[in-house]
Amino acid sequence: MALRLIGRLGRKPSSLIFNSRPITTLIQNPIQKNSPPQQQQQKRGYVSEMRKTAFEDRICRLIRNDVQYELDRSPLTQLVPKFKSFAIDERSGEQWIRLNKKFGDNEEIKVEVTMFQVSTPPAKDSDVTTANDLELYISMVVDIFKDEENGILEFFCNVWPDSVEIENVFMRAQDGMTGKPYMGPPFDDLDDELQTSLYDFLEERGINDELAAFLHKCMPHKSKNEYIRWMGSIESFVARKK
Template sequence: MVLRLLGRIGRRQSSIFSSPYLPVTPLVQPQHMYLSKQSTRSYASEMRKSAFEDRIRRLIRNDIQYELDRSPLTQLVPKFKSFSIDERTGEQWIRLNKEFSDNEEIKLEVTMFQVSTPPAKDGDVTTNNDQELYISMVIDIFKDEKSGILEFVCNVWPDSIEIDKVFMRDQDGMTGKPYMGPPFDDLDDELQTSLYDFLEARGINDELAVFLHKCMQHKSKNEYIRWMGSIESFVSRKK
């Protein structure tokens, strides 16, 4: 009797564990569920990236349009009086060239704006509020291979040119630490005036200073818009 009861209990336990109606929880998620979640995360990431890049492009286009509304993009004039002008697109400087008399060649290299305090005029007192834009300019004057190059380093203010240094150098550049002369302001006053007259005779004067400031304003704007455009193009580029 006892054995029959144990047998019945065993059969009932066996039938319970083998019942097809009990839920079975898998130990590993199906592959399609994992891929679905991964695809969702990837899609969301791409959407965020696209929205971020769209915002960058929109800001750039707005900034470019603002600059164009203020004044159109223009090419620099190719000449100023007897100087020819090389705009040097994509760079931070321009070059001017001219020939003077029968044996001189003059080259000017002009960089983009910097900020400083202009030189004080007689009786004037300068303050921090007097700061304004100026341009650095290097003037090279050639005669022949034997005579080397007479070089002037100048600051170009909105309506004047200020000589900072003048010295001689070889045609193939400077090596070591050559003597470059004393500060220009330490020279005899009459010699200083004569050197300004020397440049004046070659068309390097206050009128040129006014032109260069207008020229570099256009150059700065053009390069800024090109720079913004290149960034927008890079952000927009797809793989």
Template sequence: MVIRLIGHIGRRQSSIFSSLSSYRPITLIQHPSPQRSPIEQWRGYVSEMRKSAFEDRIRKLIRNDIQYELDRSPLTQLVPKFKSFLIDERTGEQWIRLHKEFGENEEIKLEVTMFQVSAPAAKDGRVTTENDLELYISMVISIFKDEKSGILEFVCNVWPDSIEIDKVFMRDRDGMTGKPYLGPPFNDLDDELQTSLYDFLETRGINDELAVFLHKCMQHKSKNEYIRLMGSIESFVARKK
């Protein structure tokens, strides 16, 4: 009896294992994503067309602006030298640098920024107009001697035909921390001392002739940088993903 029961159990297990061996996993059927309707496709096409037309409009306006500037005067490179000063144009930046050696142990660097606008003080209720505005350039003059000496610096306003000293002070070669003493306004100094300091710069070629050159130089610089900027913006708008 026991032998028969064992035989029945063995046959039941055998049938179970045989059914498991024939098991196949269920495969999920991938249904294709629904296609956009013709109306949705048309709307997407119109949206892309509008975007393309808008970008083309921007590019056309930029090209027209660039051509207008080129028609007024051609794009030119800054001259590499003015008298004994070498010029670093600093392409893509808002300033230029001039450099020269003077005497046996002096090194002179000029850092010149782009134009700023000066408006005279209104008098007797008179309204300031565009004709009253005058462009000037900010310039920092740094004069180096030897490693033991500091740096003599002049902060100047460069007018179309003259250079005006605003500050004169000394600083360390390692730079300045905090708020260093910059001295009184230049115009508060003794008149004879002011004249002597202007003569000091004149001897080093920093004079009215340089002021005239710098204004012409920065006009070219401003135009060149503007055209480069507009060209970069046009290229960016035109770039596709």
């Protein structure tokens, strides 16, 4: 009985046999096994940066491919500085251009032209609208000044490939519109003879079918220039490093 008791006392506790490292090592580094090594953290950061760079490079490559496709279709051209007696301001980076001219002794004419818009023809029974049915037109505002004592005669127009269509005509102050001024009735509601006279008024000042045809040739260049400029700005931003 005494020998059995001595034998039991001579055995090492199972908790000390389980791990061959000294207890002091386990106490000094209690969480070393669960924390990722510094090298793994650096590797993960490197892989993440590589993926980010690859993603940005792909965006830049797609942009360059698209720009090259546009340039292959037609070269990039600047707008002409003049059309007849109108001086042209391209308004780089904006969605419109401005034309200016003098007329007579005391008139100044300013024309603001926006990019293309799409007109859908009226729906007809059993008809389906296709891309061939859509028409492009340009919105145009014509301001005619005389002197500081007078207001501004303003025309809102739609410009079609071969004609100018007046939508509204009204007077406004030179310092802009405030509130909700009366802008007159729809142009089509005016007397037919008055409508003709107002078209002649614009015709005499160079706002005519010839200008309409020029704008429909000019604005595609403006649209393309702005598109390529916009794409270049995005590529530059994406490619910029911190």
